[in-house]
Structure formats: structure tokens, C-alpha cells
Amino acid sequence: xxxxxRELAALLITAxxxxxxxxxDVDPAAPLFGEPGQGWGLxxxxxxxxxxxxxxxxxxxxxxxxxxxxxxFASLAALxxxxxxxxxxxxx
Amino acid sequence: MKLPLLAPxxxxxxxxxxxxxxxxxxxxxxxxxxxxARLPDAPAALNLCEDRYCFALAFAALALRxxxxxxxxxxxxxxxAAVRADHPGAYAIGDHPTCAVELVLxxxxxxxxxxxxxxxxxxxxxxxxxxxxxxxxxxxxxxxxKPWHALSHAGQELARRLLDGHGxxxxxxxxxxxxxxxxxxxVLLALAGGHGVHxxxxxxxxxxxxxxxxxxxxxxxxxxxxxxxxxxxSGTKLPELAGVISAxxxxxxxxxxxxxAQFSAPVHEIYGCSEAGSLAxxxxxxxxxxxxxxxxxxxYQAGGCSARGxxxxxxxxxxxxxxxxxxxxxxxxxxxxMLKVAGKRASLADLTQKLLSIPGVIDGIVFQPxxxxxxxxxxxxAALVVAPRLSEREIRAALARLIDPVFLPRPLRKVERLPxxxxxxxxxxxxxxxx
Numbered sequence: 001x002x003x004x005x006r007e008l009a010a011l012l013i014t015a016x017x018x019x020x021x022x023x024x025d026v027d028p029a030a031p032l033f034g035e036p037g038q039g040w041g042l043x044x045x046x047x048x049x050x051x052x053x054x055x056x057x058x059x060x061x062x063x064x065x066x067x068x069x070x071x072x073f074a075s076l077a078a079l080x081x082x083x084x085x086x087x088x089x090x091x092x
Numbered sequence: 093m094k095l096p097l098l099a100p101x102x103x104x105x106x107x108x109x110x111x112x113x114x115x116x117x118x119x120x121x122x123x124x125x126x127x128x129a130r131l132p133d134a135p136a137a138l139n140l141c142e143d144r145y146c147f148a149l150a151f152a153a154l155a156l157r158x159x160x161x162x163x164x165x166x167x168x169x170x171x172x173a174a175v176r177a178d179h180p181g182a183y184a185i186g187d188h189p190t191c192a193v194e195l196v197l198x199x200x201x202x203x204x205x206x207x208x209x210x211x212x213x214x215x216x217x218x219x220x221x222x223x224x225x226x227x228x229x230x231x232x233x234x235x236x237x238k239p240w241h242a243l244s245h246a247g248q249e250l251a252r253r254l255l256d257g258h259g260x261x262x263x264x265x266x267x268x269x270x271x272x273x274x275x276x277x278x279v280l281l282a283l284a285g286g287h288g289v290h291x292x293x294x295x296x297x298x299x300x301x302x303x304x305x306x307x308x309x310x311x312x313x314x315x316x317x318x319x320x321x322x323x324x325x326s327g328t329k330l331p332e333l334a335g336v337i338s339a340x341x342x343x344x345x346x347x348x349x350x351x352x353a354q355f356s357a358p359v360h361e362i363y364g365c366s367e368a369g370s371l372a373x374x375x376x377x378x379x380x381x382x383x384x385x386x387x388x389x390x391x392y393q394a395g396g397c398s399a400r401g402x403x404x405x406x407x408x409x410x411x412x413x414x415x416x417x418x419x420x421x422x423x424x425x426x427x428x429x430m431l432k433v434a435g436k437r438a439s440l441a442d443l444t445q446k447l448l449s450i451p452g453v454i455d456g457i458v459f460q461p462x463x464x465x466x467x468x469x470x471x472x473x474a475a476l477v478v479a480p481r482l483s484e485r486e487i488r489a490a491l492a493r494l495i496d497p498v499f500l501p502r503p504l505r506k507v508e509r510l511p512x513x514x515x516x517x518x519x520x521x522x523x524x525x526x527x
Contacts (some may be wrong), residue, residue, distance in 0.1 A: 016509060044295065045512050048322050051296045055326060061298040 001028050005080045012076070015053035016046055028077035039075075047073065054079075060086040094214035095244050097124075097152055099286035103206070107282050108145040109262060109307055110291040115145055115203055120152070122206035127153035127197075136223070138162045138175060138184035138193075139270070145291045146187035146197045147269040148279050152212065154185075155221045155240065163270040165225040165233045166513065175225075178235065199291075217241040224272050226366045236367055242403035246276040246369045247284030249385045253373050254360055255287060255312065258334050262307035264290045265314035266300060272366045273339045277314045287312075295319065297328035310334035313355075317343045320351050320359075333357035338376070339364065340517065342423070348376035363423070368399050368408040372420065381420035392416050413439075440473060443499055450490045453479045455510055458501050461524050475501030476526055478509055503527055 001009075009026045031039035033047065042050075051062040060083050062069050072082030098107075098117060106114035115123075127149055131137070137154055139161040141147035154161045162182060164175045176182060186193035215221070218239045225233040255261045263281055267274035282289040294303040300323060304311050313330070314337045315323075323330070324347070333355050338348075339362040348359045363382050364370040371390075372382040384390060387402035390410075397414040398407040413424040425439040443458040455478040477487055484506055492500060511522035 021508075043512065045318060048295060048318065052322055052325055055297075062296055063299045063302070064295045066299075 001026070002077075002080065004084055005076055008080045008083065009076055011053055011057055012040075012050060015049050016042070026076060028080070029075050031075060032073055032079070050079075054083060058083050058087060059090070093217040093241075095217050095241055096214050097155060097212045097240075097283065099248070099284055101286045103209070105260065105286070106262075106288045108148070108291050109288050110145070111306055114288075116206075118206035118210055119203040120145075120149070121210045121212045123149055123203045124152035124156065124212060125210070126204075128156035131157050131159070131195075132183060134159060134181055134183050136160045136162050136179050136182040137195075138164060138172065138182060140164070140167065140172075140184055140191060140193060141187040141197060142268070142293060143187045143199045143291050144265070144269055144278060144282075144289055144293070146199055148283060150185045150197060151221070151279065152283070155215055155219065156213065158219060160220045160237070161222045163222055163224045163275070165270075171233075174233075215240045222275070224270075224275070224366055238369075242369060243276065243280055244284040245387065245403040246385075247280030247282075249387070250277060250362070250370055250373075251281055251285030251287060253385060254335065254337060255281070255285070258310040258312075260287055261310050261312045261334060262288045262290065263312045263314055264292075264294065264300065264303045264307065266293065266295055266319045267314065267316060267340070268293060271340075272369060273362065273364065274314075276364075276370050277337055277339070277362065297323050297326040301328050301330055304331050304333070312337065316340045317347060320347060324350055324354060330355055335360065337362060339370075343376050345376060345379060352377060365408070365411065368401060368404055368410075371399050371401070374420070379422075381417050381422055382414075383420040390414055390416070390421055392421075443473065443495060443501075446494045447475060447477065447487075447491060447501075449494070450479075450482075450487065452482045453477055453487065457510060457518060457523065459518075459520065459523055461520075461527060473499065473501045474523075474527055475504040476507050476510060476523060477504060478507060482506075 005028045006023055009023045013021050033042050054060055054062055072079045098121060101117055103118035104116045107117050107120045108115040131153055136159050139147060139150045141150050151161050162175050162179060164171045184193035185195045185197060187197045187199050189196060220237045221240045222238040223235050224238060225235055263278055265274055265278035269275055269279050278289050281287045290303050290307060292303050294300045309332060311331060311333050312335050313333055317338055320338060335357050336351060336355060336359045338359060343361050351359050359376050360373055361376050362370050363372040370385060371388050372384045374380045374382045389400045391398050391400060392414060397410045399410055400407045414421045415424055425441040440458050447453060447456045447458055456476060458473045458475045461474045479487060484504055488504055505527060507526050510518055512518055
């Protein structure tokens, strides 16, 4: 797992109080949302919490109406890539 | 008796708005007539459209064809399969190319120029236009048939109560149109209330800001306590609002005060349920009483309260305990919440508040695992608690200092989070599973 993925996994675990999940056990490619029991099994209220946590930590605004954000929410790896890309764009 | 499908207004009044483009009343009428003509014959159809214009278009076309719109309680595959199993022969309409539906309405399709003086025919007042489902916080989802007069009545009365005096409003809603509150407080405020509605369903704070920025004043935000909390926490600056409307869960007074200060607009709540639709409203500040909508009366009985309405065929029993007061009623708690153990009474809402007051408890609920448990049987409530830094023993000890021991939840389980659904509600079945 890449460093930025580990950091983001830790942020999600804290922000969503996923106390039985450990950063080392996270599969970066697993889906974040969907039917309970698959991947992280998060719901739309969690999405709101993730958006707040990401905005506060990285200064990156997530927009659900944006197709790029929809893709970013596919997995931890996709979200980490999206945040890195947005921060690079903002830094220019 | 017949009732119009569209409230009377001038032909070029904007009904749906998005990114600077508008769909006028006449364009909508034309598109609905065209879609109705090409719908297949079927007993009913699932309306899964997320875009509010596409949803309303499918809704109107289905009504014109006399096919009830099935509005599933969530978009999960299991919920859709359950609704389809109940309605053999039904097809589904969606607005996303990837969704598994028989008919896709393209969101980008530009409506054609309407024929001069195009009008939608009126609908029979008692035509069943929608079947909605209870949210499941008081048991398994139940289907509820909605005649057109009931929905039309809700749209008109909500518009009169909450939007009067502003002229034609422009509404952004963060709730899905398939949910009873989202249906009445967005789509029907457009069709029956004559107001304009944003096509999107923004959820994240920056999306809400963008959607509101796209609309001319007066702007109205239709939302929930969860979204209001997120908007305040993110510090998002919204354009000038004429009002904020909240429902699905009680809005804490403190949150309403902060929202009124931040958004410089009054915050109103709607009280209702899937069975009866919107029943009453109030301005949340200072705990003002709830005022029933015109045509609604509340019956207060020892065994439980019920709502009567000109739009309801029979009284609807309410899940809440209501108390009449000057100018309306107060909400005392959920009736399924009232607990009687060893001759003592307590409300689960009260016990939950006590649980949440323990330092270190982040979220939690005290609830009755068995629906409809006999009132006088000694049945303890159960509790689920989110408290990463406390042990179950510490939580129990802290709670024992706050409440009568007969009400101590057993079992009391620590969980990582509560299974809240799309609108932040807790389904009893999901809670029971966690025990």
C-alpha cells in the first residue's frame, strides 16, 4: 500500500470510528460503498463524513455531482489518487 | 372529481432549473405527453430517476397512463428486487445509462419547443399515482398507495404554509424524490405548488452551494438535520436563502439556531410519516408548537395518537406521542419508544439521551428489539453504543448512575457505528442484527 493510501485509510478509520478495521488489513482496491458486507460497506452518510474529513485535512472539496468524484469514491486507492491530483492542481 | 396535474401558471414559468438552463411549464407538459404515448402497457413501473426533472417527467407520464410509480425505499439491489417481486409485470425507468432498467430517460435531452397552449389533462382525484414504502424504523417496509389528491394537497398546502409571500421560489433539495418527504417537498412543490426546483440532488456542502448559486432568488433549501450539520461543520458560504426546510428526524433547537444565524433564513420543520405524508410544520427555534396543515386534525387518545385528514381515507395511527397545546401540539417521543418495565414508564428517546450524555459516547441508541412486545411483560430495552474509548462495563456503570436500574439495557453492545440508512434513520431489523 502506498503512503498516501495508508494515511487516507487512517483518516477514514478515525473519521468513521471503524474501530475494528486496521490500516494494515485494508485492501486499497476494495469498494468503499455498496451492499453491506462487501468491501468497506459504507453508506451515503459516511460519504458526507469522508467529504468533511478530506476537506478539513487536505483542503480538497469533494463534489458528489461531479463524475470524477464518483469515480474517486470507487475505492481507497482511487480516492487517494484523486486527492493527490487535486492537491497538485491547486498547488500550481 | 378531477384535479390538474400541473398547477395553473403561465406557460413559460420555469419548473425545473439546472446550470442556467430551465425547463418551462409548457416544455414539461409537452415532454410528459410524448413520454406517456410511448410507455409500454404495464400494471406499474419503478421510478428510479435521480434527476428531479426526469423523475417528474416519468411520474407525470405514468400518471397519465394510469400506472402507479413504485418508489423503492432505497436503491440497493435487494430493495429493488423486493419491489419487483411484489409487482410482476412492472418495468423500471431510470436516468443513468448504466442502471439496470428497461427504459432510460437521457438527462441531457433538450425538451422540444412545445405546441401552442399545450396542457396536460387533469387526473381523477383518486387515481393511485404512487406506491411508497415506510422507512422501516418501526418494522419491515410496508407499501402505501398514494392517490393523486393526497399528493396534490400536500404540495399545495406546503407551498401555502412555507413559501407564501416569497413569490415563485427556487428549491434545492438534498433528499431523493423517491422518499415521501423528498417527493412532497420538492417534486410536488413544483407540480402542484407552482414553484421551480433544481434538477440535482446535491449532498456534499460544495455541491449544495453550487446548486443554490445556479438559482435566482428567492432560494429555498429542502434538507435534513444530517445535511444541515455537515453544512455548518464545513463552514460553506451559501447564497442568500429565503428559507430552510428540514424533516426525516427531529432537528435539535441548538442546530436550528446556528443554521438560522449562519444562513440568515428561517428554519422550518415538517412533521409527517410515509403513511400520511406531511401533517404539520413548525419553526424550530424556541421549541414552537407544531401546527397541523389545513385539513389535518390530530386525535389524542390514551392508547396512541392518530391523524385524520381530508386527504386520508381513514385515520392514520401515529408512531409518536403527541400532546395538544395552545396553537398546535408538542412531540413527546415515539410511541414505539414508550417502555413499561415492572410498572415503571420511560421513553426510549429519553434513555437514549441519557446514554448520549455520557462523556466518551459518540453515538448510540436504546431500543426495543421486539416490535410490539406486550406492554406489561418485563422486557428490557437493548442498546448499541459507539464509544471507542470506553468498555461496555464502563458504559453500563455510567448509565446505572443516570437511570432507574429496571431500564438498564441488556444486552448493551459496543459497535463501530450505527446502521443508519440513506436519510440517517435506523431500521429496527439492522439494529437487531447487530445485537
